[in-house]
Amino acid sequence: MERRFYKPLAFSLLVAIMVSCSEDKDQLTPALRREADSTFNALTSQISEEMDSICDQKFDSLVEVKFDSIVKTRRKKIERLSKSQ
Numbered sequence: 001m002e003r004r005f006y007k008p009l010a011f012s013l014l015v016a017i018m019v020s021c022s023e024d025k026d027q028l029t030p031a032l033r034r035e036a037d038s039t040f041n042a043l044t045s046q047i048s049e050e051m052d053s054i055c056d057q058k059f060d061s062l063v064e065v066k067f068d069s070i071v072k073t074r075r076k077k078i079e080r081l082s083k084s085q
Contacts, residue, residue, distance in 0.1 A: 008043040 028036065 008046050012043055012047075014041075
C-alpha cells in the first residue's frame with residue numbers, strides 16, 4: 001500500500017522539479033494545459049484516497065494517544081494545584 005503512495009508522489013515531485021528548472025519563455029498550449037490538469041487531478045485524487053484510508057486505519061489509535069496525553073497533563077496540573085494549597 002505504501003508503494004502505491006510513493007510512486008505518484010515521486011512523479012509529482014519530479015514534474016515539479018522539471019517545471020521549476022525551465023525558463024518561462026513559452027506558454028502552455030490549451031491542450032497541454034488540459035493534459036497537465038487532468039494528470040494532476042488524477043494523481044491528487046489517488047493520493048487523497050490513500051491518505052484518507054491511512055487516516056481511517058490509524059484514527060482510533062491516534063485519538064487514544066492524544067486522549068492519554070491530555071489526561072496526563074490534566075493530572076499533573078491537578079497535582080500542582082493541590083500541592084500549592
